[in-house]
Amino acid sequence: MPSPRPRTRIQARNSEAILDAALEVFSQYGFRGATLDQIAEVAGLSKPNLLYYFPSKEAIHIALLSGLMDTWLAPLRALHHDGEPVEEILDYMRRKLEMSRLYPRESRLFANEILQGAPRILDQIEGDLKALVDDKAALITTWIAEGRLAPVDPRHLLFSIWATTQHYADFDIQVHRVLGVEGDAPYAEATRFLTQMYRATLTPQPR
Amino acid sequence: MPSPRPRTRIQARNSEAILDAALEVFSQYGFRGATLDQIAEVAGLSKPNLLYYFPSKEAIHIALLSGLMDTWLAPLRALHHDGEPVEEILDYMRRKLEMSRLYPRESRLFANEILQGAPRILDQIEGDLKALVDDKAALITTWIAEGRLAPVDPRHLLFSIWATTQHYADFDIQVHRVLGVEGDAPYAEATRFLTQMYRATLTPQPR
């Protein structure tokens, strides 16, 4: 679902600016905590002009969320059966971590939505997301049965990958303050640590 | 820091009810997204009566947060040097997971505060939390040097424990919908999975 009427160049540019500003504000304060004044300020437009492009505050929020789930699931969709299982899952984890690094605002928007009870994406969670998880859990179960992966609970494995990777976007500020650093340094360290952890967890033990 | 003037029984009971209702609402919608009307509704009191017990919306929020950090750090403080290292850390992880199960609202309040840039607890993050993490990271480093723990990055290990355990409170609704279950069942499964994962990660490999 694209943003409304992006026909002329100026319309496309302003729609973009509004969605970008809205992502900034919604991802930090949630739907109800965000205000159109803030979004207009960040977008560099007047508040009525915002509502010329989108019919309401909720319409802006929905426009942001509608594309989000697909983007968020893409790394998991790319988990294929043709590679070496441990490395396949490690690649998935690293793709997810890279998403946190490149799109922290999208991660926080998603986190805010879930924290508030997922009122606008519950259907997708019970539909697309659950179906995809069921599918990939079956693949992981197959790998385990073949002895190519240590016997782990596939769904909780996926939860742990989501949790550990999204943590670096959602709890960004805590990570930086506790480490006493700025910038992307934590991501390099996290890649090493998480690779080590999941390799140890997933590598089958011949005994 | 206790809630204000809990002298008589009725005052104590109402203060309790307000804080409990506020926890419910703030943890779901964040500070700005929550309204006094909602809190009053949940508490079963009138809005002016709320403001008889607390001087402002912010005062209620601060009362909730002020005790939260200590509660949240208690499990980590209890990580001692006298046990067997792998089991000590597993115990810590399980204490943290149990906190998520028993106090999901507190976990979400904390998550909301961090997502919004931690405006009211940044000092404690850079102070108490960082100091505690530095202290326990040193302990973990010692264990590693003694060969009693696999060589892992101690701070990212702690981040991963926070992320994986808090996930079951903060993303509660997603976990339940994806698994297609209700109640505490996910916690039992998570305990098994996370115990397995951290044991594999932390057990030193003699080679």
Added chain:
DNA sequence: GTCTATATTAAGATAGAC
């Protein structure tokens, strides 16, 4: 397409009766 001005509702907070 964009703005100023404004209508309308909701939210935080207070006054004052009981």
Added chain:
DNA sequence: GTCTATCTTAATATAGAC
């Protein structure tokens, strides 16, 4: 201590000029 009524500000949204 608790309520109704109300003040004030802020927020969503619209009207209408340019």
